[in-house]
Amino acid sequence: MTAPALPDRxxxxxxxxxxxxxxxxxxxxxxxxxxxxxxxxxxxxxTTKRMIYYYFGGKEQLYIAVLQRAYAQIRQxxxxxxxxHLDPATAIRRLAExxxxxxxxxxxxxxxxSTENIHRAEHLSQAHDLVTLNTPAIQLIQGILERGHTTGVxxxxxxxIDIHMMISAYCFFRVANRHTFGTIFGRDxxxxxxxxxxxxxxxxxxxxxxxTTNH
Amino acid sequence: MTAPALPDRxxxxxxxxxxxxxxxxxxxxxxxxxxxxxxxxxxxxxTTKRMIYYYFGGKEQLYIAVLQRAYAQIRQxxxxxxxxHLDPATAIRRLAExxxxxxxxxxxxxxxxSTENIHRAEHLSQAHDLVTLNTPAIQLIQGILERGHTTGVxxxxxxxIDIHMMISAYCFFRVANRHTFGTIFGRDxxxxxxxxxxxxxxxxxxxxxxxTTNH
DNA sequence: CTCCTAATGTACGAACTAGTACGTTAGTTA
DNA sequence: TAACTAACGTACTAGTTCGTACATTAGGAG
Numbered sequence: 308m309t310a311p312a313l314p315d316r317x318x319x320x321x322x323x324x325x326x327x328x329x330x331x332x333x334x335x336x337x338x339x340x341x342x343x344x345x346x347x348x349x350x351x352x353x354t355t356k357r358m359i360y361y362y363f364g365g366k367e368q369l370y371i372a373v374l375q376r377a378y379a380q381i382r383q384x385x386x387x388x389x390x391x392h393l394d395p396a397t398a399i400r401r402l403a404e405x406x407x408x409x410x411x412x413x414x415x416x417x418x419x420x421s422t423e424n425i426h427r428a429e430h431l432s433q434a435h436d437l438v439t440l441n442t443p444a445i446q447l448i449q450g451i452l453e454r455g456h457t458t459g460v461x462x463x464x465x466x467x468i469d470i471h472m473m474i475s476a477y478c479f480f481r482v483a484n485r486h487t488f489g490t491i492f493g494r495d496x497x498x499x500x501x502x503x504x505x506x507x508x509x510x511x512x513x514x515x516x517x518x519t520t521n522h
Numbered sequence: 523m524t525a526p527a528l529p530d531r532x533x534x535x536x537x538x539x540x541x542x543x544x545x546x547x548x549x550x551x552x553x554x555x556x557x558x559x560x561x562x563x564x565x566x567x568x569t570t571k572r573m574i575y576y577y578f579g580g581k582e583q584l585y586i587a588v589l590q591r592a593y594a595q596i597r598q599x600x601x602x603x604x605x606x607h608l609d610p611a612t613a614i615r616r617l618a619e620x621x622x623x624x625x626x627x628x629x630x631x632x633x634x635x636s637t638e639n640i641h642r643a644e645h646l647s648q649a650h651d652l653v654t655l656n657t658p659a660i661q662l663i664q665g666i667l668e669r670g671h672t673t674g675v676x677x678x679x680x681x682x683i684d685i686h687m688m689i690s691a692y693c694f695f696r697v698a699n700r701h702t703f704g705t706i707f708g709r710d711x712x713x714x715x716x717x718x719x720x721x722x723x724x725x726x727x728x729x730x731x732x733x734t735t736n737h
Numbered sequence: 738c739t740c741c742t743a744a745t746g747t748a749c750g751a752a753c754t755a756g757t758a759c760g761t762t763a764g765t766t767a
Numbered sequence: 768t769a770a771c772t773a774a775c776g777t778a779c780t781a782g783t784t785c786g787t788a789c790a791t792t793a794g795g796a797g
Contacts, residue, residue: 338556338640339554339556339640340557341553341554341556341557342555342556342640369710381610405549410669418660420699420702421636421639421640421684421698422640423537423701423702424635424636424698424699424700424701424702425553425557425633425636425640426701427701428701428704429700430634431701431705431706432705437706440559440732442706442707445707467706468709468722469720471707472695472696472703473723473727474691475695475699476691476692476694476695476696476699477688477691477692479691479695479699480687480690480691480694480695481687481691483639483698484635484639484690484691485639486638486639486640486641486642486643486646487639487646488636488687489643490643490646490647491646491652491657492657492683492686496687505684508626508684508688510734512688512727512731514724514736515730515731515734515736516727516730516731518734519730519733519734521726521729521730
């Protein structure tokens with residue numbers, strides 16, 4: 308345990324490390340991996356470029372650390388979700404809405420994921436501890452689907468990961484592709500006035516998919 | 523009209539220009555705007571870097587030309603779609619499937635769009651003639667929705683652009699986020715064996731959304 | 738056949754950028 | 768309080784990368 312609430316020292320490894328990570332997250336999210344500048348990250352910190360290499364080793368390792376932290380934060384948020392007290396249909400709608408809100412609140416994370424996909428997840432696959440874990444989100448969906456199936460509200464088996472993909476795709480696209488979509492169709496998907504509309508639409512989409520069969 | 527079928531000349535402006543565009547598309551799609559190297563593009567061409575500057579003016583203008591061409595090709599493909607002979611539900615499913623197939627067949631385009639969104643569509647908005655046009659895809663959906671509404675198969679009004687977004691989000695995510703999704707959940711969304719599954723799932727999702735109300 | 742210009746190639750420069758060698762100091766510990 | 772080390776700063780380098788000045792030639796016009 309580190310000494311609690313020490314009056315701000317001039318030298319503080321934890322603070323410096325954390326500050327670099329914070330600034331680097333913004334820079335990488337903003338400009339992508341290749342667009343990000345180590346010098347710019349350093350300049351926005353109270354410390355110097357030397358410290359980036361001292362603590363992280365290099366640009367790539369810093370980026371991996373940024374990814375790791377970003378995913379860890381998402382996981383942590385997912386842990387707190389509780390929808391067991393709701394009936395299956397309401398529960399899955401609620402979960403979709405939470406995902407919707409989460410994407411909206413963390414555009415930086417979305418941008419990092421987009422960037423990482425351009426790089427074919429070559430860095431993410433090096434963030435070892437993250438890869439093996441199965442996320443809490445899937446467990447949650449799995450539980451809801453099982454309840455819905457036994458209750459008979461959900462008409463047939465659906466796979467938890469597939470439903471997660473369906474929800475994520477919708478939420479991710481709205482944030483990630485906001486700019487090209489807005490440019491082409493003249494409609495800002497993130498406009499405040501349409502937020503509720505798109506949130507409801509997502510819930511309807513998922514619930515109707517699960518509670519209905521064709522014809 | 524240019525002279526038809528001239529035996530390959532040593533100097534051919536059109537051929538050189540086209541070849542640069544072709545190679546540049548791959549490079550930009552592969553590595554993003556900042557990751558792409560002008561020298562690498564030139565090296566993979568039968569001509570030299572000088573010609574890139576001669577014909578396009580610079581890296582950024584070349585990238586804009588690449589975007590412009592990519593979007594134009596998509597538009598052209600959309601023009602050929604004909605689903606008027608199908609009943610509304612089948613038509614919208616068919617349209618979704620065509621979109622699905624199209625995304626799968628053009629991962630380079632998807633990657634360009636991802637890259638462009640990281641750059642907040644700053645280049646796309648400079649590709650003037652593309653922005654103003656309303657895409658044929660929206661017109662198609664609009665028509666299907668109207669038919670479905672009058673027939674009574676589609677239970678309520680839905681907006682064409684919204685439905686387009688819903689379909690695109692699903693198709694786009696499957697291709698664009700393939701790598702991070704695969705790394706985290708250990709499931710390759712582009713695996714051949716699950717292709718039909720995901721294609722059907724999309725169709726079901728859209729049709730059920732349009733033909734059902736809640737409860 | 739000659740001339741002219743669009744098209745092409747070569748070689749180079751200026752600016753940027755990741756990374757490092759080397760020197761310094763704060764804060765802890767004995 | 769002396770000494771030691773983790774933490775930090777400065778100044779530089781090597782390599783890359785976009786862009787261009789300058790030289791050359793193919794091929795059509797007259």
